Amino acid sequence: MLTYLIILLDDTSVSFCHADNPRCERRLIPLDVLRQGIRFAMMENLTIQFVYPDYPLPADYASVIESIDHAKIKPTVEAADVWVTDKPFEGEVDVPVVLRITRQELFAQTEEISNLIGHAPRLNIVITDIGAFTDDDFERYRALLADISARVETLTKEGRMPWVSLVTDRMALTKMNNCGAGDSSITLAPNGRFYVCPAFYYEAPEDSIGDLEAGIDIRNRQLYKLEYAPLCRRCDAYQCRRCIWLNRKLTREVNTPSHEQCVVAHLERNASRTLLANIRKANPNFLAETKIEEIDYLDPFEMKREK
């Protein structure tokens, strides 16, 4: 069910997910398009997430934006509901942080990143080159997750459980919680057209799924739903982003994840399982509804092929 409308306020709005925004030329969303977008969201009962560029918006935009309940995703921490950054931060931050980072940067800065844990209410780590993971990278990622888990475990035992997407999300989930692009969320771009997600706009602006006048027309819409994803619908790596854009980029199909995405998600799942077991040694009732079974695969594709 469609629940969220992401509105890109500018062509240079910050990317908060796996895809980089290649656009560097400013193109502010016209005020009338912004108003129509908000009106559309109100009529469709959608929650709006505004995505900001790195420059201040004209004054008349603020009153329009504030005319509806929303969340602000910003490249600066000031007045943000979610702060997106590509570098480890210093000090304390009082909003959730999205850290976008390549796998090599992640491996090179393991200690710095571990030290961020507990200094923001939530840390979402988004790896921007999942498709490039090699077998060696998987092993390094396994080790990194263990380091992060150790830090989370220490803080949790101190009564200060931090939220770090890579290892804590799965512990708290009892069903899939994925990207939802094309299913629970769509994006309105500055050109007044709708897209499956911002990445689809960055890559192929001609490939829209409707506009404010004609409405939404998502062809083969069912393929964005979990039950139409053969690999994912029985998977229990509930925290997996199941990035629709990466699916299409790496496998050509929006409903089929790549090997790399599956393995990364299962390494996180397994790290969560170990972390949960360790925390429960001291606190047996910790997140009591969560069950994470032991499995002997990292890519459900291999299991499906064997059947």
Add this chain to the structure above:
Amino acid sequence: MDVDTAKYITFIVTKDCQLACKYCYLVGKNSKERMSWEVAKQAVDYILAHESDMPEEAVVWDFIGGEPFLEIDLIDKVCDYIKIEMYRRNHHWFNSYRFSFSTNGINYHTEKVQQFIKKNSTHLSIGITIDGTQRKHDLNRIWKTPEMERGIMPKPEEERGSYADVVKNIPLWLEQFPDDSTKVTISSADIPYICESVLHLYGLGIHEVNINVVFEDVWKEGDDSLFQEQLMQLADAIIDGGYYRDYACSFFAEHIGKPMDIETENQNWCGAGMMLAVDAAGNFYPCTRFAAYSLRSKKPIIIGNVHDGINKNLLRPFLTLDRFTQSPRKCIECEVASGCAWCQGENYDAAHTETIYERSTAICLMHKARVRANNYYWNKLYRKLELEGLREDYDENHRKSSQTPC
């Protein structure tokens, strides 16, 4: 060897053909794209070097075109190389292989083709396509003219059918491959000739006729009724003429036309992705139907090439496809779903988006007509056999269609 568990590897050796069949799905045929020896060798080397990626017990090396026997010199050299390399590498496919051809039959009698057949006779299957009676065959299977390559189509009176050039080779083919079948394709214009054509092929001595309607959306209003009528005439002719024991026609199959369970009968019909095709440029495809010359409106799906190998991520959608995910609700709830086929390539070509997960239902009414005629056939045949006390004998000894989904 068990072809049901074999890996199918298809060499598109040429995109040229002597014929210009009107129903042919190959919209991009041309005389320029011919496979070189270097590309063929690289393909064989790649495939045999990746033994663990292709664990199937047996292999069918399939050569198609266009018309494959236009490239008999290349094919002969490639097949020799395959045999030598399978032996040299001690590959598990050695002695568990078959070379397979689907030909228009025109060059079948030529010296080079015959020499090739003699050399490889123990590991060979060849199907000659003959569409039935002369009027049915010549309706679609016409000779290509030089003007056609420039987009100029001949007037109907100028068309030259190929029946006479094919039928002369049928006796030799049946002498060499008495158990092989022919493949018949039905498009809208062919429907009135189905019954006479199958009987004609039986009369030529062909004991197995594998016959299919095209998957493309070519059907006109009323075609399903005509189709049903033709199949019921054919049913009467096969039963009354006593052909049912020693001859097979794939239109009549006992297990089609039943509802299908969404959990236990959720398999994909088509084998795209489990097979591998390679073209003259050295590109790999999940099946030939995804090569550019097969597609009307979509880009080809290339999953790798002989230099860089196969991108396994691009195969994942093909290998995880199931019936539920690609079928519209009317197909899932269909009371006569079993036996209703689809072609992944045609699904892709006809889809509203760039997906292989949208099943084309262009043959829906034709399948339902087939099911009704099929029910009639089996009810009539079983009653006759029971009255004659021959039901058990029939069950044990009758010839069954060998056709499997591609």
